[in-house]
Amino acid sequence: MLNKKSIDDINVKGKKVLVRCDFNVPLKDGRITDENRLVAALPTIKKLVNDGGKVILCSHLGKPKGEPKQELSLAPVAVRLSELLGKKVKFAADPEVVGLNAKAAVEAMKDGDIVLLENTRYRAEETKNGEAFSKDLASLCEVFVNDAFGTAHRTHCSNVGITKFVNIAVVGYLIEKEMKFLGNAVDNPVRPFVAILGGAKIADKLNVISNLLEKCDTLLIGGGMAYSFLKAQGKEIGKSLVDDSKIDYCKKMIKKAEKLGKTLLLPVDTTIAAVFPDPIDTPIKVEVVSVDDIPSNMEGMDIGEKTAELFTEVLKNAKTVVWNGPMGVFENPTLAAGTIAIAKALAETKAITIIGGGDSAAAVNQLGFGDKMSHISTGGGASLEFLEGKELPGVAAANDK
Ligand code: ADP
Ligand code: MG
16 A cells, blocks of 8 residues: 555644645646546645645646746636635746745735645756755745646656655645555456556557556557557558557567466457548548458558457456557547447446546546546556556655655
8 A cells, every 4th residue: 555644644734735736737728628637636625725724736737848838827727726616726927936926925825725836847947856946846835745646757846856855745635546546456456457558659558568467367459559569460550550669579578478377459350541530530431350451551540349349348357447548549430439339348347447548538538438437547657657567756755654
């Protein structure tokens, strides 16, 4: 179990508490288009407010690359958070994040007040874990709480650097919850434990397979991940997504699964098209072929129906499922069937179901299955690194129990 102090282990009454949240939400024309991460941060904020802390929130948003960018200001987040909490969240708009506005706002705080700082990545040191910005942040508070699971795999000022300069550093409820679900799945899964991998970020995701094979009973591979494996088996994959530098690795993983007696299932059929749809939801002409019959001028963009059935059958007996990455280009209705089939299978099973990855979570939510899942992770990269068996620096930096 997580051996880190949490907000339940401290007393924040009257204290200035800096909370690193993950408010990295998608914005369109200044409007928040998906507020899951805001909602996920509420339990920790509410607890600290109710306990009489002076609650100073901070987060990054997008990639401003170390300078103020108006369109990546956290101002809209302050507005929406105020609505969600039913309580004023004062926004401290400093281009240097910890400037005159922030200092004055913090100085004026009463117990239970909330202040939100500007985008931490307006400061170039943030992503380099520079000391000056870590100290600036630390100077605002007496207690530090990290609840940003989405950046827990990064070593930045606002989640790791700051802990050198604040005596009390603990984790919040969201990190605790994420670690509980992912930790149990990896270290103590109710078996059979089935992992499903898909999506397009192959380079990042292939690395997780080695560790996952040791933990899970069955590994299902679909989406853009699958074709590197099919190529490793000597099959023609046409113009499908592939990482040629990982073909040997894929061969090794197939051997590793055999050696460990684990089941590694690849697609048996695939939905193919001549060109990738652009825009992504343009109507598209497709056909379904066996993975032995992919023409050299075609691209695989979804698992086929037989594969969906095969995977669904496996999922019926699962007791723990971790899913990261869609089975196809689900943004296109003609290429969404594989992803829908898996989401449905997870919604119908009684197994513990854990979804990691931004697009996988979006797919599950769009299909209306969000509340049928045991846990939807707020951190794609962080959950993957955890599943890879790596320590998360943002969690490791908190005080031990
Ligand atoms: P997540 O965000 O869940 O971690 P990724 O970002 O790795 O997942 O991948 C999601 C993307 O993968 C989606 O935009 C989807 O269109 C794409 N994708 C899935 N299957 C394929 C495929 N066979 N070829 C190309 N892209 C694919
Ligand atoms: Mg993604």
